[in-house]
Amino acid sequence: MNHGAMNRVGTIRLIVIVGLVGTLELLIRADVIPRRTILPPSEMAEALANLLASGKATQDIVQTLTCVAAALVSSIIGGFGVGVLIHRVPRLRRALDPFFATYYAVPFFIFYPVLIAIFDLSLLPIILMGFAFAVIAMTIATLNGLDRVPKVMAKVARVHRMAGFDTALRMKLPAAAPHLFTGLKLCVAYSFIGVIASEFILAPSGLGHAIAYAYNDFDNRTMYALMLFVLVVVITANMILHGWEQRLLRRWQGR
Amino acid sequence: MAPNPVHARLSGVTRVYAAVAGYRPVHALGPVDLELRHGEFFSVVGPSGCGKSTLLEVMAGLQPPSEGTVEFEGKKVAGEVPDGVGVVFQEDASFPWLTVWDNAAFGLRRAGMDGAEIERRVGDALAFMGLKDFQQAYPAQLSGGMRQRVCIARTLVLQPRLILLDEPFGALDAQTRLLMGDEVLRLWRRTGATILLITHALDEAAMLSDRVGVMSARPGRFLDLVETNWPKDRDSTIVSQAGFGAVTARLWHHLRGESMKAMGQSAPAPAGA
Numbered sequence: 379m380n381h382g383a384m385n386r387v388g389t390i391r392l393i394v395i396v397g398l399v400g401t402l403e404l405l406i407r408a409d410v411i412p413r414r415t416i417l418p419p420s421e422m423a424e425a426l427a428n429l430l431a432s433g434k435a436t437q438d439i440v441q442t443l444t445c446v447a448a449a450l451v452s453s454i455i456g457g458f459g460v461g462v463l464i465h466r467v468p469r470l471r472r473a474l475d476p477f478f479a480t481y482y483a484v485p486f487f488i489f490y491p492v493l494i495a496i497f498d499l500s501l502l503p504i505i506l507m508g509f510a511f512a513v514i515a516m517t518i519a520t521l522n523g524l525d526r527v528p529k530v531m532a533k534v535a536r537v538h539r540m541a542g543f544d545t546a547l548r549m550k551l552p553a554a555a556p557h558l559f560t561g562l563k564l565c566v567a568y569s570f571i572g573v574i575a576s577e578f579i580l581a582p583s584g585l586g587h588a589i590a591y592a593y594n595d596f597d598n599r600t601m602y603a604l605m606l607f608v609l610v611v612v613i614t615a616n617m618i619l620h621g622w623e624q625r626l627l628r629r630w631q632g633r
Numbered sequence: 634m635a636p637n638p639v640h641a642r643l644s645g646v647t648r649v650y651a652a653v654a655g656y657r658p659v660h661a662l663g664p665v666d667l668e669l670r671h672g673e674f675f676s677v678v679g680p681s682g683c684g685k686s687t688l689l690e691v692m693a694g695l696q697p698p699s700e701g702t703v704e705f706e707g708k709k710v711a712g713e714v715p716d717g718v719g720v721v722f723q724e725d726a727s728f729p730w731l732t733v734w735d736n737a738a739f740g741l742r743r744a745g746m747d748g749a750e751i752e753r754r755v756g757d758a759l760a761f762m763g764l765k766d767f768q769q770a771y772p773a774q775l776s777g778g779m780r781q782r783v784c785i786a787r788t789l790v791l792q793p794r795l796i797l798l799d800e801p802f803g804a805l806d807a808q809t810r811l812l813m814g815d816e817v818l819r820l821w822r823r824t825g826a827t828i829l830l831i832t833h834a835l836d837e838a839a840m841l842s843d844r845v846g847v848m849s850a851r852p853g854r855f856l857d858l859v860e861t862n863w864p865k866d867r868d869s870t871i872v873s874q875a876g877f878g879a880v881t882a883r884l885w886h887h888l889r890g891e892s893m894k895a896m897g898q899s900a901p902a903p904a905g906a
Contacts, residue, residue, distance in 0.1 A: 530724040536695055537720045538740055539713055552730040629771050630729045 417602045425603035435588060435604065442573060442585040443611075445501055449508025449569040456509070457516020457561065462546050464517070465524045481514045490576055504581060508572035512565040519561025523554030556630055559623040566615050574608065640827045641669040641692060641795055645701035647852070648687050660852040662687045664701065667846065667855065669795070669827050674818075676830040676838035678884055679848030680895035685831045686723075688853065689799050692829065693720050705795060719793030719826075723800040727772040727783045733759065734768040737786040744791075758786040761823070762816065778802075778809040782816070789820065796821075798830045802837065810834070811869045814841050818868055835888065839880040840871055847887040850894040856887045 399419050405411045406418040417425070429435050464471045486507065493503035531553050535545040551558075577586025585604055592601035647663030662684035669675055679685050690696040692703055694710045703710040705718060714720070728736050737755045746754075759765050762782040772780050781801055788796060798817070802810040814837060821828050832838050838845045845859045861880050863871060871877055 528724060528726075530722050530726045533690075533695055533720070533722060534726045537693070537714050537718075538743055540743070552728070555730065626730075629773065631773050 414598070417598055419606075421599070422602040422606045425599040426606050429600065429603045430607075435585075435607075438583055438585050438588045438604075439607070441501070441583055442577065445504050445573045445577075445584065446508060446569045448501075448505045449512060449573055450565055452505070453509045453512035453516055453565050453569060454562065457513045457565070458520050458551070458558070460513070461517045461520025461524065462550065465521055466542075471521070478514060478518055486510055486572070487575065487579060490579060494580065499580070499582060504573055504576045504584070507576040508569040511572035512568035515564035515568055516558075516561040519558055519564070520554070523557030523561075524550055526557055527553040556623065556626055559619060559626070563616055563619050563623075566619065567612065570608070570612050638670050639668045640671045640673075640706065641829075642704045643667040643688075643692065643698075643701065644704075646688075646691055646698040646703060647700040648684065648691055648696060649699040662691070662851075662853050663698075665854060669829060672825055672827055673843045674821055674828045674830070674841055675844050675846065676832055676842040677846045677848060678832060678835055678838045678888060679853055680850050680888065680892040681833065682895055683848045683851050683891070684853030685833075685848060686799050688848075689720075689797050689829065689831050693718055693797050695720075717794040718797065719788035719791055719795070720797045721781070721784050721788050721799065721801045723803045725772070725777065725780050725784075725804075727780045727787075729772050732769050732771055733764055733775070733783050733786075736772065736783050737764075737790055739787055740791045754790045754792075755786075758789045761789070761820070762786045776809075778805050778813060781805070781813065785817075785820065789824070792824070793826055795827045795829070796824075798828065800831050800833065803833070810837060811840075811872075815868045817841060822865060835881050835884045836872060839877060839884060840867075840869060845880075845884060847884055848891070850891045856891070857883070859883055 402411075402416075403418045403420060406413055406416060464474060489510075490503060490507055493506055497503045497506075527550055531549050532545070535549045540549065573584070574586040574589075577584035578590045579586075581587045585608060589601055589604045589608075592598075592604065643665050645663070646665045648661045650659040650661055652658045665688065677685050677688060687696065691698050692705075692710070694703070694712065694714045697712070705715045708715065728739065731739065734755060737758055738751050741751045741754060756765075759768055762785060764779065764782055764786060767775060767779065772783060775783070781804075785801070801817075802813045805813060817828070817830075818841060830838070830841060839861060842861055843863065845861065846855050847857045847859065848854065849856050859880060862876075
């Protein structure tokens with residue numbers, strides 16, 4: 379796709395987003411949607427700006443983003459490592475495939491109380507929930523990515539007398555990189571879901587806890603401001619990854 | 634003491650692939666005996682599936698022989714690709730995440746060579762392969778022939794003494810193949826390396842080689858070793874010389890029947906027999 383066509387696609391995307399947000403704003407201001415149910419987006423943005431300026435949410439934001447970062451990094455590294463290992467043992471992969479296929483059918487949050495019982499009401503159970511949610515997405519993406527690495531690359535690695543770890547890091551990882559982005563994007567989404575949902579269920583602090591607290595307190599302005607913050611962060615992270623992925627694909631495929 | 638004229642040797646080499654679920658073991662190659670002379674250009678032709686690539690991979694140390702021994706410069710090849718052996722594969726093996734320059738420098742950086750020497754060798758190899766103007770391009774921006782040249786440059790910078798080429802022009806059109814043949818001949822003359830080329834194209838083998846080994850249908854064995862007697866400074870214009878037709882005819886004489894065997898047909902008697 380050339381630069382002009384990409385700009386046109388970007389413009390269409392912007393029009394869709396502005397159109398949806400504008401429609402929501404109009405529907406709320408025209409009382410089609412009651413204001414007590416949902417705030418107009420402009421007021422959400424204003425409430426968020428005030429909340430950020432006041433510093434009241436800073437601690438919750440820092441805690442949640444720290445937990446997400448820990449869950450994200452550990453799930454990416456762990457998922458990739460496990461994926462590489464399983465890929466090397468086809469029999470093990472065949473044995474584990476049904477578990478991967480049904481993994482996301484398990485309602486993970488039933489294990490959250492168990493984790494709290496083991497690790498107490500600390501950050502660790504929250505990070506573990508984010509990790510558990512994200513790690514298999516990365517493992518599956520790694521397996522799919524490695525399946526697509528041309529077999530000749532393994533021969534080239536042997537010609538260059540590269541050891542197993544070196545081959546994985548310098549040959550398989552970059553060769554599979556475009557396919558790993560699906561896993562990275564899912565990891566970002568699942569880490570946020572795992573962490574915020576865990577905070578929402580039971581935690582003394584964090585964005586999920588703050589949203590739940592505001593909800594129970596009928597504090598719509600704070601609740602929507604924090605929800606908007608989470609949305610903006612997740613979408614921005616995914617857009618950055620998407621842009622990076624597209625740049626890589628252009629380089630890979632000469633588009 | 635006169636140097637050993639034999640650069641690489643296969644002695645009684647066979648390769649049998651073990652049975653996989655539901656299938657019998659496959660006897661792909663041999664027994665094969667072959668001596669590659671220092672600095673010669675040797676090509677292997679044979680019908681599809683006769684074990685040509687297996688032969689190359691066994692010689693490179695990428696596969697172990699089931700029986701027999703492989704030697705390179707008097708030392709047994711076992712388990713890994715020996716120092717001094719370069720391999721170019723049929724498939725596009727350029728690294729799409731690296732520029733042409735970084736592709737070519739890959740092996741040297743891994744070997745921990747100093748920057749100035751990398752600069753010199755890579756610059757030299759890219760200039761030789763006509764890639765100097767594309768050194769900052771990524772492989773996806775290049776044609777198939779140019780990507781294959783990147784792979785050759787990546788091999789060339791390591792200054793291999795034995796270069797194994799596994800149908801490197803197989804995916805290219807006929808004209809580009811001829812021109813690439815010229816480039817490989819230039820490369821061969823300049824480096825003085827021994828070259829083993831696997832190809833299915835008789836004209837390519839006849840044009841490039843000092844000797845051509847003709848292989849039988851699977852399990853591949855050498856039926857004939859054909860000396861071409863071409864001058865060292867040859868190029869693709871040799872295809873128009875009188876002797877060229879005689880070489881290709883001799884190759885085809887053996888290959889016709891073997892190719893039909895490989896296709897599961899019995900070979901008819903040659904016309905006039």
